[in-house]
Amino acid sequence: MSYTVVKYQKEEGVALVTLNRPESLNALNSAVFMELGAVFDEIAQDPEVHAVVLTGSGDRAFAAGADVSELKNLSPLEAREFALMAYRTQEKICNLSKPTIAALNGYTLGGGCELAMCCDLRIAAETARLGQPEINLGIIPGGGGTQRLARLVGLSRAKELIFTGKIITAQQALEWGLVNQVVPAGQLLEEAFKLARDLAGKSAPALALVKSALDRGINMDLSSALHYEIDCFACCFATEDHREGIAAFLEKRRPAYKGR
Numbered sequence: 314m315s316y317t318v319v320k321y322q323k324e325e326g327v328a329l330v331t332l333n334r335p336e337s338l339n340a341l342n343s344a345v346f347m348e349l350g351a352v353f354d355e356i357a358q359d360p361e362v363h364a365v366v367l368t369g370s371g372d373r374a375f376a377a378g379a380d381v382s383e384l385k386n387l388s389p390l391e392a393r394e395f396a397l398m399a400y401r402t403q404e405k406i407c408n409l410s411k412p413t414i415a416a417l418n419g420y421t422l423g424g425g426c427e428l429a430m431c432c433d434l435r436i437a438a439e440t441a442r443l444g445q446p447e448i449n450l451g452i453i454p455g456g457g458g459t460q461r462l463a464r465l466v467g468l469s470r471a472k473e474l475i476f477t478g479k480i481i482t483a484q485q486a487l488e489w490g491l492v493n494q495v496v497p498a499g500q501l502l503e504e505a506f507k508l509a510r511d512l513a514g515k516s517a518p519a520l521a522l523v524k525s526a527l528d529r530g531i532n533m534d535l536s537s538a539l540h541y542e543i544d545c546f547a548c549c550f551a552t553e554d555h556r557e558g559i560a561a562f563l564e565k566r567r568p569a570y571k572g573r
């Protein structure tokens with residue numbers, strides 16, 4: 314399938330997905346959400362892809378938020394439809410059974426920050442700036458910002474960011490736990506790919522199971538989550554990869570996983 318507002322490339326088991334509206338700082342409109350949804354459907358079905366890097370084109374923004382010109386004339390029902398469409402795409406990203414890394418190459422604001430939080434890990438360029446400035450438009454985050462941000466940085470810091478609409482540096486985001494790593498801008502994609510290739514070399518079923526244990530478990534009560542983890546742990550023993558991982562350790566060699 315061909316895409317226009319999103320670019321999709323594959324390299325050595327890693328998918329690179331690039332938001333591609335640099336003239337508007339990769340603002341997220343309906344077309345971007347539709348294409349992003351289709352790309353992640355394609356990735357989910359593609360056995361050659363073992364990890365994903367999501368970034369923005371140009372050197373100014375990952376995404377500066379939902380496209381304000383599209384939000385301008387929405388009725389409440391249309392705003393709900395827009396948010397639901399974004400939600401459906403975000404669910405495809407969150408539920409992908411492969412690891413995802415957001416490479417934040419500049420402004421990561423509003424819906425852009427919400428999209429980054431749908432990825433498993435976030436690496437930011439030193440020049441990246443993050444925030445949820447919706448309050449300054451007289452609206453609130455509608456793409457998971459109130460929930461995912463609070464879960465990542467705690468309720469108090471989430472309120473600080475969302476109430477004030479202030480924009481923080483990549484370093485501050487690192488200190489708050491909103492990003493995992495900060496790197497020089499020129500090394501962002503290289504570092505994101507290094508991590509993605511490392512993850513792509515691990516057992517795919519083990520990664521899928523542990524992603525599920527973490528993402529589903531966090532929303533369960535502790536006892537249910539611990540039992541779910543035990544079931545996921547047990548499922549690993551149905552894979553060829555677990556035999557290979559243990560054999561490789563005992564034979565003092567690198568494992569060669571087959572993803573099954």
Ligand SMILES: C=CC(=O)SCCNC(=O)CCNC(=O)[C@H](O)C(C)(C)COP(=O)(O)OP(=O)(O)OC[C@H]1O[C@@H](n2cnc3c(N)ncnc32)[C@H](O)[C@@H]1OP(=O)(O)O
Binds near residue numbers: 338450452
């Ligand atoms: C409901 C969820 C949401 O996400 S609401 C949107 C939340 N995001 C924002 O409020 C950020 C809006 N953008 C800005 O505040 C600024 O653009 C900036 C601080 C990110 C960068 O400022 P700067 O002065 O450096 O650049 P420009 O403002 O001139 O931006 C360049 C170009 O991009 C267009 N643009 C930027 N953000 C958006 C957006 N969210 N939606 C639509 N378009 C956007 C901006 O209008 C400029 O276009 P131009 O045609 O050149 O005027």
